[in-house]
Each structure stands twice: as structure tokens, then as C-alpha cells.
Amino acid sequence: MRRVARLHRFNILIYLIDIVDLPKVYSVFQMMYRIEEKVIAVLLKIAKKVSGHDLIISIPAVWIFLFFICPCLILIQISFSESIISSPPYTSIVDWISGNILQVRLNLWNYMVLLTDEMYRQGLFTSLLIAATSTFCCLLIGFPMAYAIARTSEKYRNILLMLVVLPFWTSFLIRVYAWIMLLSPCGFVNNMLIKFQLIDAPLPLMNNSFAACIGIIYAYLPFMIFPLYSAVEKIDYSLIEAAYDLGSSPATAFFSIVVPLSAPGIYAGSALVFVPAIGEFVIPELLGGAQTLTIGRLVWNEFFGNMSWPTAASLSIMLLVFVVLPIIFAQKRRELRLLSRD
Numbered sequence: 001m002r003r004v005a006r007l008h009r010f011n012i013l014i015y016l017i018d019i020v021d022l023p024k025v026y027s028v029f030q031m032m033y034r035i036e037e038k039v040i041a042v043l044l045k046i047a048k049k050v051s052g053h054d055l056i057i058s059i060p061a062v063w064i065f066l067f068f069i070c071p072c073l074i075l076i077q078i079s080f081s082e083s084i085i086s087s088p089p090y091t092s093i094v095d096w097i098s099g100n101i102l103q104v105r106l107n108l109w110n111y112m113v114l115l116t117d118e119m120y121r122q123g124l125f126t127s128l129l130i131a132a133t134s135t136f137c138c139l140l141i142g143f144p145m146a147y148a149i150a151r152t153s154e155k156y157r158n159i160l161l162m163l164v165v166l167p168f169w170t171s172f173l174i175r176v177y178a179w180i181m182l183l184s185p186c187g188f189v190n191n192m193l194i195k196f197q198l199i200d201a202p203l204p205l206m207n208n209s210f211a212a213c214i215g216i217i218y219a220y221l222p223f224m225i226f227p228l229y230s231a232v233e234k235i236d237y238s239l240i241e242a243a244y245d246l247g248s249s250p251a252t253a254f255f256s257i258v259v260p261l262s263a264p265g266i267y268a269g270s271a272l273v274f275v276p277a278i279g280e281f282v283i284p285e286l287l288g289g290a291q292t293l294t295i296g297r298l299v300w301n302e303f304f305g306n307m308s309w310p311t312a313a314s315l316s317i318m319l320l321v322f323v324v325l326p327i328i329f330a331q332k333r334r335e336l337r338l339l340s341r342d
Contacts, residue, residue, distance in 0.1 A: 072317075072320065075313045075316055075317055076313075076317055077093060078090055078309050078310055078313035079110055079111070079310055079313035079314035079316075079317050080093050080105075080106040080107050080108070080110070080310070081093050081107060081309075081310050082107050082310060083307070083308045083309065083310050083311070085307075088309065089307050089308075089309050090309045090310050091105075093105055093106060093107075107310065110310045110311050110313075110314040111314050111318070113311065113314075114311075114314060114315065114318055119293070119298070120298065120315070122293055123293045123294055123295050123297070123298045124295060124318075124319075124322075126209065126292065126293055126294050127278050127279070127294045127295040127296070127319075128278065129209070130209055130212050130213055130216065130277065130278075130280075130284065130292075130294065131216075131273075131274050131277040131278035131280075132274070133213050134213050134216040134217050134220065134273065134274075134277050135224075135270050135273045135274040135277065137213065137217050138217055138220060138221050138223075138224040138269070138273050139224060139266065139269065139270065141217070141221060141224075142221055142224035142225045142228055142269065143228055143262075143266075145164075145225055146224075146225050146226075146228035146229040146232050146265070147228075147232050147258070148160075149161060149164075149225075149229055150229055150232040150233045150235075161229070164222050164225050164226070165222065167218075167222070168222070172219070172282070173282070175218070175219070176215055176219070176282065176283060176286050176287065177286070179211070179214060179215050179218065179287060180206070180286065180287065183205040183206045183211050183214070183287070184205075184206050185202035185204075185205075185206070186202070187205075187206075189203075189205060190202040190203060190205065206287065206289065207287075207288065207289030207290070207291055207292070208288065208289070208291060208292065209288060209292055211287035211288055211289075212280075212283055212284040212287050212288035212292050212294075214287070215283040215284075215286070215287045216273075216277050216280060216283050219283060220272070220273045220276065220277060223269065223272040223273055224269035224270070224272065224273050225269075226269075227264075227265040227266075227268035227269040227272065228262060228265040228266065228269050229265070230265060231261070231262045231263075231264050231265025231266070231268075232258070232262050232265065234261075235257075235258060235261050235262070239257050240253050240254075240257055240258070243256070243257055267330075271327065274323075275323055275327075278295065278319065278323060279295055279296050279299075279319055279323075280294070280296055281294070281296030281297060281299075281300055284296065284297060285297060285300075295315060295319050298312075298315055299312045299315050299316055302315065
């Protein structure tokens with residue numbers, strides 16, 4: 001049997017040698033080798049010209065281009081297309097006519113619907129309201145916590161910071177479902193209130209914007225605490241003592257010294273909470289219920305329910321522009337203010 005198998009393999013090898021043109025194969029391999037040599041030479045020239053500093057900077061630039069700018073360009077292209085029953089479920093905005101004429105068709109109706117339809121306006125308003133309320137509450141809760149951690153002795157400071165990070169060691173969904181158990185009509189909060197005879201019937205704590213805000217505050221509070229802690233820790237507390245010596249009350253010293261010097265932490269923490277909160281989908285879906293109509297829920301419904309990818313893409317682009325433009329404007333204004341001071 002072994003001899004038969006060897007003879008069979010030998011016959012196959014002879015057959016392949018007969019049908020394959022060996023000189024052509026050799027020339028193809030030679031061409032591939034030359035291309036490889038040229039690519040390596042070009043890369044070596046680029047490496048010699050580019051310094052280590054430029055190379056380090058180029059890595060995050062390439063990352064942002066591949067995973068932020070390119071997806072945004074794809075979304076923009078989809079947002080100007082038309083919905084069709086196909087795969088993918090949208091038309092192309094670029095088409096060749098007669099082989100040499102390029103036609104570009106932009107469908108603006110997707111953006112017009114967002115401005116005229118009451119459902120989308122309500123979703124945007126609800127998302128803004130929930131995100132702004134959650135950000136403000138995170139600031140009210142996180143500022144005293146960050147200030148207290150910064151003023152604590154170094155012996156206990158790391159322990160307190162670890163307690164802030166501790167919720168991230170558990171699953172995000174488990175933490176959200178825990179709030180369902182707390183806020184539901186038969187949950188812990190209502191049972192305790194009924195037990196102490198503070199209420200007669202369960203409070204409607206679930207399936208509304210209040211529950212969505214509670215979940216977002218709980219989930220994003222650490223993102224507010226850490227920038228505030230980083231800013232408050234750098235404050236020279238001798239300035240507060242000098243204010244006390246000049247007759248300032250603790251509240252006056254706090255709002256006139258600590259709060260202005262903590263402004264970078266306030267801006268950074270507010271951005272870290274507001275930007276993801278405005279497009280949050282999981283928390284409003286699980287805690288807010290069907291009555292809480294947000295942008296994230298609308299995008300989900302358009303993508304996976306109605307299969308209207310252009311409408312969902314236009315919603316995403318509108319939300320991106322609505323969030324990014326104020327941040328860019330505030331940054332430019334801050335730079336101009338710094339230049340005017342100099």
C-alpha cells in the first residue's frame with residue numbers, strides 16, 4: 001500500500017510539472033521578489049527621513065484616521081444615499097454614466113426628515129435633557145468627593161481612589177440590572193418605603209427619564225471624579241489659608257479660589273460624561289423603557305428595525321456635529337483668550 005501511495009504521489013508530481021509552465025512561474029516569483037525589494041527600500045528611506053518623535057506622533061494619528069475619520073466618512077456617504085431593499089440596504093451616491101461621466105447624487109431628504117419630524121426632535125430633546133441633567137448631577141456629587149479625596153492624607157488616598165474604580169471590576173450590564181432590582185415596583189426601594197409606611201403604593205421609579213438619569217449618573221460618575229481630583233490636587237491650599245486670614249468665609253474661599261482653579265477638571269469631566277451620555281443606548285433602553293425616546297434608541301430602530309441605514313447614519317452625523325462643534329468652538333475660544341492674555 002505504501003508503494004502504491006508513493007507511486008500515486010509521484011505520478012501527480014510529474015503531471016503538475018507537465019501542465020505548469022516552469023519559466024513563467026519562475027518569472028512571476030522574480031517579479032514578486034523585485035516588488036518586495038522596492039517596497040522594503042521605500043520603507044527604509046521613509047524610516048531614515050522620519051524621526052522617532054514623528055513616528056510616535058504618527059501612531060495615534062493613523063489610529064484616529066482608521067477608526068474615527070474613515071468610519072465617519074462612511075457614515076456621511078450612507079447618510080446621503082437612499083434606502084432600498086437590498087444588501088447593503090442603500091444606494092451608491094457615485095455612479096458612472098456612459099463609462100466616462102461621473103454622477104454624484106446626494107439625497108438631502110434624510111436630513112430634512114430629522115428637522116421636520118416631531119419624533120426625531122423629541123428624541124434629540126430627551127437625549128439632551130437626560131445628558132445635561134446627568135452631567136450636572138455628576139458634577140454636584142463628584143466635586144465634593146474629589147475634593148475630599150484630594151484633602152485626605154496619602155495613607156488613605158489610594159484606597160479611596162480604588163473604591164471609585166471598584167465598580168468597573170464588575171460587568172456593566174450586571175450593574176444596570178442591579179438598578180432594575182432596586183427601582184422596580186417590587187424592588188428594594190419601594191419595599192423599604194412601604195415597610196416604613198412612607199408611601200401607600202409603589203412609586204413609578206422605573207421606565208422613565210428619572211431611572212435613565214440614575215443609571216447614567218451611577219455609570220459615569222467616576223469619569224467626573226478623576227478629572228476633578230487631578231485638578232483639585234494641584235491647588236495650592238496656602239491660597240485658601242490666605243483667604244481665611246483676610247476674613248473670607250469657607251464658602252467664599254471655596255467658590256472664589258477652589259472652583260475657578262478646578263475649571264479644567266470641570267470642563268474635562270463634563271465632556272467625559274456629557275458626550276457618551278447623549279448617545280447612550282443601553283441604560284435608557286433597560287431603565288427608561290419604551291417611554292424614554294432617545295437618539296440612541298432611534299438609531300437602533302432605524303438600523304435594525306426599519307432597515308433604514310441612511311436615516312440612521314444621518315442621525316449619527318447630526319449627533320456628532322451637535323456634540324463636536326461646541327467643543328471645537330469652546331477650545332478655539334479658550335485659545336484666543338489665552339493669546340489675548342499673553
